[in-house]
Amino acid sequence: xxxxxxxxxxxxxxxxxxxxxxxxxxxxxxxxxxxxxxxxxxxxxxxxxxxxxxxxxxxxxxxxxxxxxxxxxxxxxxxxxxxxxxxxxxxxxxxxxxxxxxxxxxxxxxxxxxxx
Amino acid sequence: xxxxxxxxxxxxxxxxxxxxxxxxxxxxxxxxxxxxxxxxxxxxxxxxxxxxxxxxxxxxxxxxxxxxxxxxxxxxxxxxxxxxxxxxxxxxxxxxxxxxxxxxxxxxxxxxxx
Numbered sequence: 001x002x003x004x005x006x007x008x009x010x011x012x013x014x015x016x017x018x019x020x021x022x023x024x025x026x027x028x029x030x031x032x033x034x035x036x037x038x039x040x041x042x043x044x045x046x047x048x049x050x051x052x053x054x055x056x057x058x059x060x061x062x063x064x065x066x067x068x069x070x071x072x073x074x075x076x077x078x079x080x081x082x083x084x085x086x087x088x089x090x091x092x093x094x095x096x097x098x099x100x101x102x103x104x105x106x107x108x109x110x111x112x113x114x115x116x
Numbered sequence: 117x118x119x120x121x122x123x124x125x126x127x128x129x130x131x132x133x134x135x136x137x138x139x140x141x142x143x144x145x146x147x148x149x150x151x152x153x154x155x156x157x158x159x160x161x162x163x164x165x166x167x168x169x170x171x172x173x174x175x176x177x178x179x180x181x182x183x184x185x186x187x188x189x190x191x192x193x194x195x196x197x198x199x200x201x202x203x204x205x206x207x208x209x210x211x212x213x214x215x216x217x218x219x220x221x222x223x224x225x226x227x228x229x230x
Contacts, residue, residue: 004135030227033217042205042222043160068223091139092159094218104150 002027002095006108013083013115020079021111023093033094034066037110043092049076057071083115122206122221129196129228137191137224139180144190147210149173149182149189150218154203163204164193183208201228 003026008053015086023032035043046066047055054066069077080087093108123138141149151163151173163175169184178193189206206221 043218043220045217048217053199086141103167107159107161 002029002085002106004093004095004106004108006093006111007021008111009109010112011114013107013113016080016116017085018079021091021093021114023076023078023090023108025095029056029074029095031096032070032076033096033105034068034076035092035094039088040066046078046091062074082114083113085115088115089112118147118210119206119217120206120208120219120221123224124222125203125225127224127226129226131198131228131230132195133228134206135191135193135200135226137204137206139173139189139191139221141187141189141206141208143187143208143210145210146184149180149209150207150209151180151191152220153179153205154223156202160205161206176191196226196228197226198230201226209216 006021007023011019019110034046036046037043045058046061047057047068049068049070050056051070051073065081067079090110090112092110094105096103096105106109119142121140139152148167150165152160153163154160163178164175166173166182169182172181179191180191182189203223203225205223207218209218
């Protein structure tokens with residue numbers, strides 16, 4: 001299993017500002033995933049963060065808006081840039097265990113972001 | 117492509133009632149299937165999983181059977197408790213590409229009343 005710590009757990013931000021969310025894992029993992037969960041919605045994958053290479057973004061998400069860092073195998077950050085109220089969501093960090101499709105994903109407790 | 121269709125909520129039940137939350141999927145190949153639970157104010161936790169056809173995942177009184185013929189993975193519990201109130205997500209993971217990512221259903225809110 002993996003224990004994931006996310007910071008901050010929640011924040012209220014002014015529109016036009018940026019927020020950086022940190023994700024720390026207690027073991028080395030190859031891939032880390034960032035999800036967005038808008039109010040009352042399911043989880044949408046934003047990007048996959050690989051150590052030593054550029055993050056891979058899903059359709060509808062761009063690096064300028066959601067820059068990601070992955071400096072080592074246990075840590076990643078997601079920045080939500082130039083925020084608007086539409087960015088109010090829960091942002092979740094996730095990692096997969098080793099072993100391909102049979103392994104579960106582990107999630108951090110999430111960062112609840114409110115943009116005013 | 118891969119997708120998950122989940123029963124819409126909210127589902128409201130009395131304590132000790134029988135629960136079914138329907139989940140069907142579309143996928144190429146042979147995906148692994150998961151149910152995740154999100155309690156109020158918390159992140160997602162794995163509830164159970166099944167990795168091949170006819171497998172039954174079970175945990176905390178919840179069960180789900182991987183039915184390839186009906187492409188379904190319905191979640192059931194014989195007697196729900198107030199503490200089971202949460203959002204339940206069906207998900208699949210399919211081999212292919214480099215991402216190994218999860219595809220989630222829309223989630224079903226379960227509210228259990230005493």
